[in-house]
Amino acid sequence: MNAIVDITDHQRILYQHNEMTQGDAGAYSAHRTHLTSAIIDCAPKNATSLCLLGAGNCNDVSLPRLLELFQQIHLVDIDEEALGRARKGLSKLEKTRVIAHDSVDLSGLFKNFSDKIPSAPAAPEELAHEISVNVLGSQLGRHEVVVSCCLMSQLDRTLIDVLEGRKRANPALESYREGVMLGQLRIMTELLAPGGVGIIANDLLGSGQVDLDSIHERGDLAEFTKQAILHRRCDPSVDPVRIRQLLRRDPILKRASHEVKTVGTWLWTVTHKEKYLVQALRFRKVE
Numbered sequence: 001m002n003a004i005v006d007i008t009d010h011q012r013i014l015y016q017h018n019e020m021t022q023g024d025a026g027a028y029s030a031h032r033t034h035l036t037s038a039i040i041d042c043a044p045k046n047a048t049s050l051c052l053l054g055a056g057n058c059n060d061v062s063l064p065r066l067l068e069l070f071q072q073i074h075l076v077d078i079d080e081e082a083l084g085r086a087r088k089g090l091s092k093l094e095k096t097r098v099i100a101h102d103s104v105d106l107s108g109l110f111k112n113f114s115d116k117i118p119s120a121p122a123a124p125e126e127l128a129h130e131i132s133v134n135v136l137g138s139q140l141g142r143h144e145v146v147v148s149c150c151l152m153s154q155l156d157r158t159l160i161d162v163l164e165g166r167k168r169a170n171p172a173l174e175s176y177r178e179g180v181m182l183g184q185l186r187i188m189t190e191l192l193a194p195g196g197v198g199i200i201a202n203d204l205l206g207s208g209q210v211d212l213d214s215i216h217e218r219g220d221l222a223e224f225t226k227q228a229i230l231h232r233r234c235d236p237s238v239d240p241v242r243i244r245q246l247l248r249r250d251p252i253l254k255r256a257s258h259e260v261k262t263v264g265t266w267l268w269t270v271t272h273k274e275k276y277l278v279q280a281l282r283f284r285k286v287e
């Protein structure tokens, strides 16, 4: 089966998107404030090291604020240039404390799909294992806080673009999706020091899917989000019910994580036409 969108084309699109959004700090402002506060509020006492997965240009966090709390911040992304841009505004001293891990594929998909596009379902646990072994080989260290910066929807975009494009359903999609989600959660757990906190920030719904303009008129944000989650309206790759189930059911995650809870829900207005409903879930790694 031929790739609908070649994986290298997809990678180029990712890089172009990061390049295009590099000057968009203003549009990320409210989102950045919320995500940065969620990280600060969740950090255990005496936290020294933070790891941001899908850090990109770091438009969605305030590095100067986070540097007041953490000794070291580790940025992980597939896009080397985006991480370069994220560190650009930092002082010489700050740069020694903000470490870039570039060219790290957090999905395992770029290697997997480089020469063949599978049509048969892969076993999610095997894929998750392969992904986490690959990523952990990149020596990313151990951290008191690990954050997934709206990465899950991006990884799902890769899957959909490469496996399906706009043409037809690929029977392999659902098991790849499960494997990639499981892989992300296992990576986060592995990167956490005992007692550390993982934060999964996800864009649950976009204005392309649902009318978010009148959300305040319709009632409060919490009730709207509760209903959206209850009625499983969020994309499957970011569905909080599914993420909680994976944390509960996967034997590795079940042993290693507890205290799962929602730590923030907010509306991110990019432009008057483009809005996202974002939610952050957190879990704690067992001591």
Ligand SMILES: C[S@@+](CC[C@H](N)C(=O)[O-])C[C@H]1O[C@@H](n2cnc3c(N)ncnc32)[C@H](O)[C@@H]1O
Residues within 6 Å of the ligand: 014, 015, 018, 021, 053, 054, 055, 056, 057, 058, 059, 060, 061, 076, 077, 078, 079, 082, 104, 105, 106, 107, 108, 149, 150, 151, 154, 155
């Ligand atoms: C939604 S963006 C997060 C925004 C980013 N934190 C910023 O402020 O620019 C997701 C990020 O995930 C990265 N990404 C996408 N697929 C990836 C992969 N397979 N491995 C590592 N990073 C990936 C993209 O390069 C992008 O920087």
